[in-house]
Amino acid sequence: EVQLVESGGVVVQPGGSLRLTCVASGFSFDDHAMYWVRQAPGKGLEWVSLITWDGYSTYYADSVKGRFTISRDNSKNSLYLQMNSLTTEDTALYFCATRSQHLDFDYWGQGTLVTVSS
């Protein structure tokens, strides 16, 4: 069974930093791209970032470029999102997700809540 378990979401002050972690199991982690999607309270989905299977290429939404860094450790089946210079606009439920190239499979975690507040 595929499982994606996010952690690291907490309440943090504006300007602060946070690292989210997603631990994967049940599939060949090092064969698949991984990505983050967030959802602000009562709002729609916003794609945040993607990293290729080998970590060689990364992509970001304009809203987080220069502040967030996605990375992975294939030896630990883990995906990370380093979030710096946080603002209240970053308050959201952050989902970790993966898919095959042609969407033959598509899995999401349950999310971890990040609240940016003073």
Added chain:
Amino acid sequence: EIVLTQSPDFQSVTPKEKVTITCRASQSIGSSLHWYQQKPDQSPKLLIKYVSQSISGVPSRFSGSGSGTDFTLTINSLEAEDVATYHCHQSRSFPWTFGQGTKVEIK
């Protein structure tokens, strides 16, 4: 960035009624348009991929159509379990984007 605009934002329908949700892209995205269903307090679930391709386990009352910039998700004969927010999503180019979502409720 490719902007996806869904309509309507909200739809209240009676059981067995047909539901149509549209998604318009700000530029052509070919067939790289997918639909997700998100029930309250759940993660999104893939409903339709590449405009019209069905997903194993998804009821046949869900279908998709369209091309280029205009796409449609249709739910034939709405059931109570279909109460959810529906999101369109493009993977044609980075940054990937989602529509703002369409909330479907039972009248």
